[in-house]
Amino acid sequence: MKQPLHVLHILDHSLPLHSGYTFRTLAILRQQRALGWRTTHLTSAKQGDAAAQEVDGWHFLRTPPLRAWWTALPVLGQLGVVIGLYRRLLQVAATTKPHILHAHSPALNALAALRVGRKLGIPVVYEIRAFWEDAAVDHGTSRAGGLRYRISRALESHVLRRADAVTTICEGLRTDIVARGIAAAKVTVIPNSVDSVLFPQARPPDGVLARSLGLGGGPVLGFLGSFYAYEGLALLIGAMPRMLAVLPGLQLLLVGGGPQDLALRALVAKLGLQGKVIFSGRVAHDKVADYYGLTDILVYPRLPMRLTELVTPLKPLEAMAQGLLVVASDVGGHRELVQHGKTGILFKAGDAEALAEQVIQLVRQADTWPLLRRQARAYVESERNWAASVARYGPIYQRLTAQAS
Numbered sequence: 005m006k007q008p009l010h011v012l013h014i015l016d017h018s019l020p021l022h023s024g025y026t027f028r029t030l031a032i033l034r035q036q037r038a039l040g041w042r043t044t045h046l047t048s049a050k051q052g053d054a055a056a057q058e059v060d061g062w063h064f065l066r067t068p069p070l071r072a073w074w075t076a077l078p079v080l081g082q083l084g085v086v087i088g089l090y091r092r093l094l095q096v097a098a099t100t101k102p103h104i105l106h107a108h109s110p111a112l113n114a115l116a117a118l119r120v121g122r123k124l125g126i127p128v129v130y131e132i133r134a135f136w137e138d139a140a141v142d143h144g145t146s147r148a149g150g151l152r153y154r155i156s157r158a159l160e161s162h163v164l165r166r167a168d169a170v171t172t173i174c175e176g177l178r179t180d181i182v183a184r185g186i187a188a189a190k191v192t193v194i195p196n197s198v199d200s201v202l203f204p205q206a207r208p209p210d211g212v213l214a215r216s217l218g219l220g221g222g223p224v225l226g227f228l229g230s231f232y233a234y235e236g237l238a239l240l241i242g243a244m245p246r247m248l249a250v251l252p253g254l255q256l257l258l259v260g261g262g263p264q265d266l267a268l269r270a271l272v273a274k275l276g277l278q279g280k281v282i283f284s285g286r287v288a289h290d291k292v293a294d295y296y297g298l299t300d301i302l303v304y305p306r307l308p309m310r311l312t313e314l315v316t317p318l319k320p321l322e323a324m325a326q327g328l329l330v331v332a333s334d335v336g337g338h339r340e341l342v343q344h345g346k347t348g349i350l351f352k353a354g355d356a357e358a359l360a361e362q363v364i365q366l367v368r369q370a371d372t373w374p375l376l377r378r379q380a381r382a383y384v385e386s387e388r389n390w391a392a393s394v395a396r397y398g399p400i401y402q403r404l405t406a407q408a409s
Contacts, residue, residue, distance in 0.1 A: 014108065068092070089112070172191060174193060205326060227303055239305050327377040329373060
């Protein structure tokens, strides 16, 4: 009897941590299991030092941090992550005997996987979810064009050339990868998608929850996610006075938290928007649908920069899957998801006036809402479902295993 395909996934982090990264990982694993494939999951030392962990029915193998004095040094610490992961991965792969090593961003994971793959004769797939050098710039931990940035970019290009196959999450990233000299045929887009079972039609507003947050009867704008500078939430708050001048009952509900939390609260106080901009704080994942249900329009005001132009976010898809209205900036990542006037509304990125005008116009045209909602959900159901996305791994894995046999 032929053995089922066995894929060993090498990850930066996983549950119980919650992030877009972990949610994509879980969606991939669920669907690969549904296809009858066997999956094993190993995280790098960034996750923690337990040998293994069972979380929500998923078994994750862990990598203990390398115990050496030099790992406390800046660059050498990253080298320690690679060495520790290589040793742990070699042990796991030799024991479990996978057909494919599937390393997910960042490049450190791919370095370890490539070394193990060459040693054991196992093909390596490298999946880029974002260029981490760009993410470091946008998080303020690195400078664009600086030494760290250039080293990270060179490392990324190095593993792209050596991997047997490359996957990525959107056309923006694929275009950049090919521009580095990587053969177009080697790069496959496995887009972010949504499980419509996990995100059914938005439920009616919970009146008790709405009152506890201080929400009234006016239209409610919403944002659910992490408060990073590139998300453009300061721009959204700055546009509120213009919108309130025309729509005095309008409120903005911000659900989540992150590095910009205190600065955004200070901006609200400075503009005198208390009661109009409401912070819920972070909420449990199983309660997110209740907060989506309180909103009329979800706003995603990402600022124009390299990361947002190249990478497609997951949150707008979650909103569209629930048949919710979406207003988003016209950065490249959003243009891959939202068709203006059909599945949502786009506005000029970085322009608070344009944001305000589009929201005001949409609120005034409530008769268009049912069609926009239906078309948004239909788009997700037909083109952005996980079954269709994850099926794209099949031909890649089959080709590599055939070549390796």
